[in-house]
Amino acid sequence: MSHAVRGLGIDVGSTTAKMVAVGSNAEMIWHWLEPAEPRVEEQVARFLDKAAAALGPLSGIPSVATGYGRGLVPAMRRVTEITCHARGVYREFAVGVTLVDIGGQDSKVIRVGSRGETADFSMNDKCAAGTGRFLEVIAQRLAVPLERLGPIALGTSEEVAISSTCTVFAESEVISLIARGVAVGAILRGLHRALVKRVVAMIRTVGLVAPLVLSGGGACNPAICQLLAEETGMAVHLPRHPQLVGAHGAALIALEKDAD
Amino acid sequence: MRKAVGPIARRSEVIRQQRERGGWVAAVLPIHYPRALLRSFDLLPIEVWGPPGIDPDHGAAHVQAYVCSIVRNALSFILSGGLDVADVIMVPHTCDSLQGLGSLLLDLVRPRQPVVPFYLPRGERECDIQFLAEEFRAISRQLEEITGRSPSLLELIECVKRDEEADGLLGSLHHRRNELALNSYEFYRVLRAREYLPSEDFVELARSCLACAAEAPNVGVPLILSGIVPEPMSMLALIDELGARIVADDLACCGRRLYPNGVSEDPFVRMAERIVRSAPDPTRGSPLADRSEHLLRLAAGSEARAVVFHGVKFCEPELFDLPVLREELKRAGLPSVIIEVDLNDPLSHQVRTRLEALLEMIR
Numbered sequence: 001m002s003h004a005v006r007g008l009g010i011d012v013g014s015t016t017a018k019m020v021a022v023g024s025n026a027e028m029i030w031h032w033l034e035p036a037e038p039r040v041e042e043q044v045a046r047f048l049d050k051a052a053a054a055l056g057p058l059s060g061i062p063s064v065a066t067g068y069g070r071g072l073v074p075a076m077r078r079v080t081e082i083t084c085h086a087r088g089v090y091r092e093f094a095v096g097v098t099l100v101d102i103g104g105q106d107s108k109v110i111r112v113g114s115r116g117e118t119a120d121f122s123m124n125d126k127c128a129a130g131t132g133r134f135l136e137v138i139a140q141r142l143a144v145p146l147e148r149l150g151p152i153a154l155g156t157s158e159e160v161a162i163s164s165t166c167t168v169f170a171e172s173e174v175i176s177l178i179a180r181g182v183a184v185g186a187i188l189r190g191l192h193r194a195l196v197k198r199v200v201a202m203i204r205t206v207g208l209v210a211p212l213v214l215s216g217g218g219a220c221n222p223a224i225c226q227l228l229a230e231e232t233g234m235a236v237h238l239p240r241h242p243q244l245v246g247a248h249g250a251a252l253i254a255l256e257k258d259a260d
Numbered sequence: 261m262r263k264a265v266g267p268i269a270r271r272s273e274v275i276r277q278q279r280e281r282g283g284w285v286a287a288v289l290p291i292h293y294p295r296a297l298l299r300s301f302d303l304l305p306i307e308v309w310g311p312p313g314i315d316p317d318h319g320a321a322h323v324q325a326y327v328c329s330i331v332r333n334a335l336s337f338i339l340s341g342g343l344d345v346a347d348v349i350m351v352p353h354t355c356d357s358l359q360g361l362g363s364l365l366l367d368l369v370r371p372r373q374p375v376v377p378f379y380l381p382r383g384e385r386e387c388d389i390q391f392l393a394e395e396f397r398a399i400s401r402q403l404e405e406i407t408g409r410s411p412s413l414l415e416l417i418e419c420v421k422r423d424e425e426a427d428g429l430l431g432s433l434h435h436r437r438n439e440l441a442l443n444s445y446e447f448y449r450v451l452r453a454r455e456y457l458p459s460e461d462f463v464e465l466a467r468s469c470l471a472c473a474a475e476a477p478n479v480g481v482p483l484i485l486s487g488i489v490p491e492p493m494s495m496l497a498l499i500d501e502l503g504a505r506i507v508a509d510d511l512a513c514c515g516r517r518l519y520p521n522g523v524s525e526d527p528f529v530r531m532a533e534r535i536v537r538s539a540p541d542p543t544r545g546s547p548l549a550d551r552s553e554h555l556l557r558l559a560a561g562s563e564a565r566a567v568v569f570h571g572v573k574f575c576e577p578e579l580f581d582l583p584v585l586r587e588e589l590k591r592a593g594l595p596s597v598i599i600e601v602d603l604n605d606p607l608s609h610q611v612r613t614r615l616e617a618l619l620e621m622i623r
Binding site: 080 | 583586590595597598609610613614616617620621
């Protein structure tokens with residue numbers, strides 16, 4: 001089956017590592033996702049073994065690496081996650097979009113132009129506010145599994161205002177709220193609101209143009225989707241594979257380079 | 261084959277030489293100040309842009325967490341004895357944080373040296389020139405008391421003209437940067453030697469660089485660098501490594517201080533004219549329209565394809581303007597990116613990603 005694979009995209013993020021293989025029509029034919037490991041080279045080698053086992057020999061297949069760990073990946077080319085996300089989302093939606101990607105340790109907003117080009121972008125990558133890490137820290141503090149955060153937040157109409165967008169300060173604020181007997185659901189809803197407001201501030205720096213698309217691990221959280229829609233007044237669209245947009249974009253760039 | 265620029269004297273060496281020949285030293289905080297006035301009193305101005313990479317803890321007790329690292333580091337540097345070599349500390353009222361530093365030094369954490377603060381007008385009118393000239397006259401009286409010296413007006417105007425010659429050559433370096441045998445890092449080391457070299461020494465350095473032409477024009481995606489100070493300087497090497505080059509700048513320590521010659525024969529007025537008539541600067545209250553026009557003019561003149569706004573974290577004057585400036589540039593088809601740094605942080609992977617993404621946008 002190796003003849004079907006025409007490009008590989010490898011996205012080594014801070015929280016998850018992803019690989020996507022595309023065929024000659026740019027369709028995603030294989031993908032893999034697992035938590036990122038500190039030994040990037042070893043993990044990528046294992047990914048390639050898995051891909052080869054599923055797809056056949058991969059030698060000569062063009063590859064593009066992206067994400068935080070892209071420099072450690074033995075790929076034909078390295079491209080930033082900004083460009084790869086733009087390419088991946090444009091492939092799926094075929095129009096210019098505003099893409100919000102909420103990852104484990106960074107968030108980005110990308111204005112994708114009508115030809116699929118990056119028109120502007122904004123990143124939040126030095127502070128956990130507005131990223132998945134913000135919710136991870138709080139989930140740990142509240143002893144709630146990560147995947148339950150969103151449903152619990154949406155399961156109540158009560159909401160307390162969390163004034164701190166700083167993760168460390170927000171955690172302290174949560175401790176005070178718990179001590180006052182505030183319901184966990186109301187706290188979680190307030191925390192999601194704080195995260196989304198931080199993201200909306202980033203959206204404003206690049207300008208919001210419909211449609212609004214949400215990707216990254218944050219897109220797996222229904223409360224982020226709903227509150228983002230509330231805060232922007234705009235429908236939020238999800239890609240088929242929200243966490244694979246960057247890797248898919250990288251594979252598409254590899255495919256284009258192959259065609260060149 | 262590139263010709264290397266000869267060694268540039270280090271700050272410590274320049275200070276030692278000044279001391280050895282009986283001269284004094286003035287530590288000067290950013291950005292604009294009457295350099296010639298200090299020289300007329302045989303005070304060598306040594307600018308203090310932080311400095312970067314020092315332990316900022318000495319200053320932490322005195323300033324808020326959101327004060328920029330230039331001010332925080334400067335205070336720490338003073339408190340830890342880093343400026344003991346200076347005889348005078350000059351603090352222009354550049355922004356609220358620097359004014360706060362001036363107040364701290366005058367009233368609370370008094371250093372052993374006299375502190376000379378002064379106000380900068382926020383405008384470009386004739387009355388702003390007159391106001392600034394009066395400030396300079398007041399500083400002159402203060403320096404007479406401090407140093408016991410009384411330079412004549414003739415001596416002062418000679419210092420002003422020497423500065424004009426040095427700044428003229430500084431302008432030539434900026435305009436001919438693409439022809440010089442210097443990479444970005446080397447080029448900005450030369451420009452920033454103006455922060456401490458006596459004007460006459462800078463003239464020599466500038467002339468030697470201008471005589472050192474590259475065999476072929478420098479290539480790379482042309483960018484404008486805007487902001488306060490290009491720290492960490494390793495970012496300049498990164499820009500070269502990524503296949504880009506800085507073709508013009510709007511930096512507070514560089515391009516915003518290409519002071520034009522003055523016209524008045526009154527040296528105080530002439531020094532004021534030079535500062536007030538220089539490139540738009542948010543710390544001097546320049547209108548946003550002037551700033552965006554200036555950036556677009558720089559871009560047109562240098563064929564720059566994007567602007568890198570390289571700010572120091574918490575720098576209010578810079579940050580206030582950015583959304584409108586970016587929008588104006590975007591409207592004109594010029595993409596931009598914002599990079600924020602703390603003077604104590606090394607070059608981060610995030611900075612690299614932002615620069616790479618910007619270049620991917622325009623390539």
